[in-house]
Amino acid sequence: MWGVFSSTFFTILMAEMGDKTQLATMLMSAQSQSPWIVFAGAGAALVSTSLVGVLLGRWLSKHITPKTLNLLGGMLLVSISIMLFWDVLVNS
Template sequence: MAIAPNNQRSSISAIFGSTFLTIFLAELGDKTQLATLLMSAESQKPWVVFLGASTALVSTSLLGVIVGRWIASRFTPKTIEIAAGISLLLISATLLWDVIVG
């Protein structure tokens, strides 16, 4: 195994750290965590629920990485940033509309 130069190791650890922290904080208290909590309580088999939930989260993350790599190979970062911004604005507008009308 080749040893990465210092700046490459720090870059890898920075990417890993920011990814971990972002996903960890985003997942705290969300629907997936609450569903996992309920399934664990109902099944009385917390380790089986943990293995199922972990496998599902790893699978969805892998899918995100594969699709993200495919998108990045076809579009510029600026285009992806604009598309993400427009998508978030549309989602926000839809949620706002549901609150106002609903």
Template sequence: MAEIKESSRPGFAAVVFSTFSTVFIAELGDKTQLATLLLSAQSGSPWLVFLGAALALICSSLVGVLLGQWLARTLPPERLETMAGLLMVALGLWLGAQAIQTLMLDTTGA
């Protein structure tokens, strides 16, 4: 259906660098990193925790890659970009509402 022309695709290094930097920055300080920190401290086996966390990230990334590949073949690129943008805005609003709710509870002393 919606095929991307070979000439419009970014090069190998650009794809690897943008993917690495995006995932690396997105994962810094999130719940997963905090969970692995605590698991490493509890277990006393940091390399096993690293191996388990790395395998989990690889598997969850594989799901995203396969789903993205399927969506790219199914939907036109413009619709896919619009849907991704709306999803990001919705997630931002949802997380913002949760933060406001938490702040309101903290200030009321509940």
């Protein structure tokens, strides 16, 4: 149990560090002068999106094999990479 918890915690922590959500939260906190309210709102939003991810992941695990999920996830990431690369080439 603790292995799953810690790997999830550190993976999400590293993925979220310095992303647009954190930057938006910093700006909102600076502008509102209410850091604890911003913290509560941002925390609730992150918990909500995590809940959607967990519920969707649980549903998918009941309908699709792990091998297929890995394949689809890999294909999705490769597709996103190709689209981003194409965007860089076209807009350069």
